[in-house]
Amino acid sequence: MAEDINFDDGGANHQKPRNEDEVMTTAQGSPVADDQNWLTAGRRGPQLLEDHIAREKIFHFDHERIPERVVHARGYGIHGHFELKKAIPEFSRAAIFNEVGVKTPTFTRFSTVAGSAGSPDLARDVRGFATKFYTSEGNWDLVGNNIPVFFIQDAIKFPDLIHAAKPAPDRGFPQAQTAHDNFWDFISLTPEAMHMVMWIMSDRTIPRSLRFMEGFGVHTFRLVNAEGKSHFVKFHWKPHQGMQSVVWNEAVKINGADPDFHRRDMWDSIEAGDFPAWDLGIQVFDEAFAETFEFDVLDATKIIPEEQVPVEIIGTLTLDANVDNFFAETEQVAFCTQNIVPGIDFSDDPLLQGRNFSYLDTQLKRLGGPNFTHIPINAPKCPVRHFQQDGHMAMTNPKGRANYEPNSWTGPADDNREPRGPRGCPMNGFTSYEAPVESPKIRARSETFADHYSQARQFYVSQTEIEQGHMANALTFELSKVEHVHIRERMVGHLRNIDEDLAKEVADGLGMADMPDKMPAAREPITDLPASKPLSILANSPKTFKGRKLGLYIAEGADAGMVSALMEAVKSEGGMVEVVAPHVTGAKLSDGKMQAADQKIDGAPSVLYDAVAVVMGEKAGKNYADDKPSIDFVNDAFAHAKFIGYAPGAMPLLKGAGVAGKMDQGFVELADANGAAAKFIDQCKQLRFWDRAAVKQD
Numbered sequence: 100m101a102e103d104i105n106f107d108d109g110g111a112n113h114q115k116p117r118n119e120d121e122v123m124t125t126a127q128g129s130p131v132a133d134d135q136n137w138l139t140a141g142r143r144g145p146q147l148l149e150d151h152i153a154r155e156k157i158f159h160f161d162h163e164r165i166p167e168r169v170v171h172a173r174g175y176g177i178h179g180h181f182e183l184k185k186a187i188p189e190f191s192r193a194a195i196f197n198e199v200g201v202k203t204p205t206f207t208r209f210s211t212v213a214g215s216a217g218s219p220d221l222a223r224d225v226r227g228f229a230t231k232f233y234t235s236e237g238n239w240d241l242v243g244n245n246i247p248v249f250f251i252q253d254a255i256k257f258p259d260l261i262h263a264a265k266p267a268p269d270r271g272f273p274q275a276q277t278a279h280d281n282f283w284d285f286i287s288l289t290p291e292a293m294h295m296v297m298w299i300m301s302d303r304t305i306p307r308s309l310r311f312m313e314g315f316g317v318h319t320f321r322l323v324n325a326e327g328k329s330h331f332v333k334f335h336w337k338p339h340q341g342m343q344s345v346v347w348n349e350a351v352k353i354n355g356a357d358p359d360f361h362r363r364d365m366w367d368s369i370e371a372g373d374f375p376a377w378d379l380g381i382q383v384f385d386e387a388f389a390e391t392f393e394f395d396v397l398d399a400t401k402i403i404p405e406e407q408v409p410v411e412i413i414g415t416l417t418l419d420a421n422v423d424n425f426f427a428e429t430e431q432v433a434f435c436t437q438n439i440v441p442g443i444d445f446s447d448d449p450l451l452q453g454r455n456f457s458y459l460d461t462q463l464k465r466l467g468g469p470n471f472t473h474i475p476i477n478a479p480k481c482p483v484r485h486f487q488q489d490g491h492m493a494m495t496n497p498k499g500r501a502n503y504e505p506n507s508w509t510g511p512a513d514d515n516r517e518p519r520g521p522r523g524c525p526m527n528g529f530t531s532y533e534a535p536v537e538s539p540k541i542r543a544r545s546e547t548f549a550d551h552y553s554q555a556r557q558f559y560v561s562q563t564e565i566e567q568g569h570m571a572n573a574l575t576f577e578l579s580k581v582e583h584v585h586i587r588e589r590m591v592g593h594l595r596n597i598d599e600d601l602a603k604e605v606a607d608g609l610g611m612a613d614m615p616d617k618m619p620a621a622r623e624p625i626t627d628l629p630a631s632k633p634l635s636i637l638a639n640s641p642k643t644f645k646g647r648k649l650g651l652y653i654a655e656g657a658d659a660g661m662v663s664a665l666m667e668a669v670k671s672e673g674g675m676v677e678v679v680a681p682h683v684t685g686a687k688l689s690d691g692k693m694q695a696a697d698q699k700i701d702g703a704p705s706v707l708y709d710a711v712a713v714v715m716g717e718k719a720g721k722n723y724a725d726d727k728p729s730i731d732f733v734n735d736a737f738a739h740a741k742f743i744g745y746a747p748g749a750m751p752l753l754k755g756a757g758v759a760g761k762m763d764q765g766f767v768e769l770a771d772a773n774g775a776a777a778k779f780i781d782q783c784k785q786l787r788f789w790d791r792a793a794v795k796q797d
Contacts, residue, residue, distance in 0.1 A: 552596040
């Protein structure tokens with residue numbers, strides 16, 4: 100006689116469902132009685148192979164991971180929409196650019212490049228900024244970065260670049276870092292990378308948030324209007340939130356405190372209804388400009404300064420919905436630079452041409468076959484009509500007898516056997532711009548690509564003094580991790596072609612006794628290109644605390660009125676407050692009421708916040724004057740040039756942290772609940788008190 104099944108063994112999972120919609124099923128739809136106990140021969144007997152429920156569950160688990168992306172493996176995706184604000188029929192016939200007010204669904208994925216899927220968010224790295232537009236004419240993928248240039252000019256060098264940046268094959272490290280011999284060996288032997296080097300050593304590669312980055316299409320594309328006339332175009336994303344980055348010491352500590360910092364920040368922002376937005380801008384220019392521009396517009400290591408071709412804003416991207424399932428959407432989304440729509444076309448940029456092959460090839464490997472467009476996140480939201488069929492994971496196949504064209508079988512049944520069904524349409528379908536092509540087949544780079552230092556210098560001189568200092572420190576740090584002296588010397592030799600003062604500062608930081616010779620330049624650099632203000636982050640400070648976060652550290656006896664005033668001041672500015680306390684339960688305020696905390700002090704370092712306030716009674720201030728997490732909270736905020744608000748009772752803690760004697764205008768006393776809180780948050784709109792960073796600290 101069969102033994103009774105003990106449903107208590109599986110726990111609460113076996114409570115009777117309230118309705119039919121809650122009944123668990125297999126992947127085949129068969130109702131499941133118990134998925135917590137494998138079918139066995141008796142209670143203590145061997146498991147039976149016939150248990151199809153258990154085998155299906157384990158089978159799926161064993162295969163639930165797909166190969167991660169070779170690059171851009173660590174990503175984060177958000178749904179949104181694009182709304183066109185200005186039609187441009189004179190430039191493009193694309194419907195997405197000609198229907199003002201229409202909201203096109205989008206999916207945007209941000210990512211780091213070099214690290215694995217498990218690497219930390221604040222690695223010094225380029226950030227991918229890829230957006231899939233589900234347009235009425237098919238999917239358009241704008242696959243860009245938060246930096247407008249790239250390391251290389253030809254896609255054939257891409258495997259070498261990524262191999263050099265990834266963990267060394269013999270030891271499997273370092274992870275998500277470029278501070279090692281392989282990377283700088285490759286870079287120092289690749290002069291075309293020098294412009295990109297300036298960008299990656301700048302604060303652009305350690306953004307405070309994904310919400311506070313610019314985005315770029317990188318390449319020169321074409322726009323083609325209804326008459327077949329073409330213009331070149333570069334795409335730009337301008338954040339409504341403004342730009343903001345962290346300092347390197349801060350990035351290192353954030354990675355330790357919260358390796359998911361960027362993901363958490365974006366998730367929390369969307370859940371709070373603070374939807375980030377970017378304006379889509381275009382730089383449009385014609386063949387005449389391309390012929391007279393100082394550099395080749397097909398060279399992906401070059402920009403076109405906005406002073407020469409202004410960015411025209413045509414629409415807005417708003418991200419307003421987190422994914423329902425990370426794997427199904429963020430992990431399975433497939434971006435391809437080749438995905439364009441009528442009215443947008445490619446240029447002859449050799450890096451873009453190679454990417455068009457590589458991205459499609461990558462999706463075939465990762466997602467198992469040619470039918471990755473059947474996955475909902477990749478599926479167009481407009482009608483799809485073709486004769487493609489079968490293949491791995493085919494979800495839909497054309498109906499009817501015909502799987503070829505032309506044919507006589509699709510359409511209404513009648514005696515007229517004219518070809519029917521979906522057909523190409525020269526009037527409405529995609530047609531390539533008829534650019535003339537007539538040249539011998541060769542393997543060579545155009546001489547117009549030969550200037551590798553001029554725009555690198557232009558980017559450097561466009562930075563503020565604070566930013567230039569950060570770049571010098573970044574180069575010194577990275578090259579100090581390089582073991583081979585000749586690689587360091589080669590890099591400093593390149594820097595001499597960019598800026599002698601920068602090269603000297605890095606050489607001194609590396610302890611070089613003599614300056615290396617300049618590296619030979621394929622073309623003499625242009626040294627008088629003017630500074631371009633849009634290239635600097637600090638020169639374009641948003642002057643707002645909207646979307647930023649205050650770390651409010653409270654302890655026993657904290658002034659209740661001040662705590663309330665700070666929360667209100669931050670809220671009115673559109674920011675967020677996270678309450679930190681010695682205990683996660685919170686602290687009792689001066690009015691005797693308990694204020695709940697969001698974080699415990701040793702789990703919430705000040706690196707997680709844009710500004711901090713320390714509000715506590717005098718007794719608590721003395722109690723925590725020698726508390727290490729409390730001291731670190733204050734010290735790091737001071738070292739990272741953040742604004743610090745403090746209640747008088749917190750002075751013993753400030754003295755214990757060693758900053759009481761160094762208080763500058765970045766400190767605001769929080770003694771008057773009626774005005775001090777508002778004054779403090781108003782100062783926080785500057786985001787950092789950079790005057791402090793310019794002073795050499797003990």
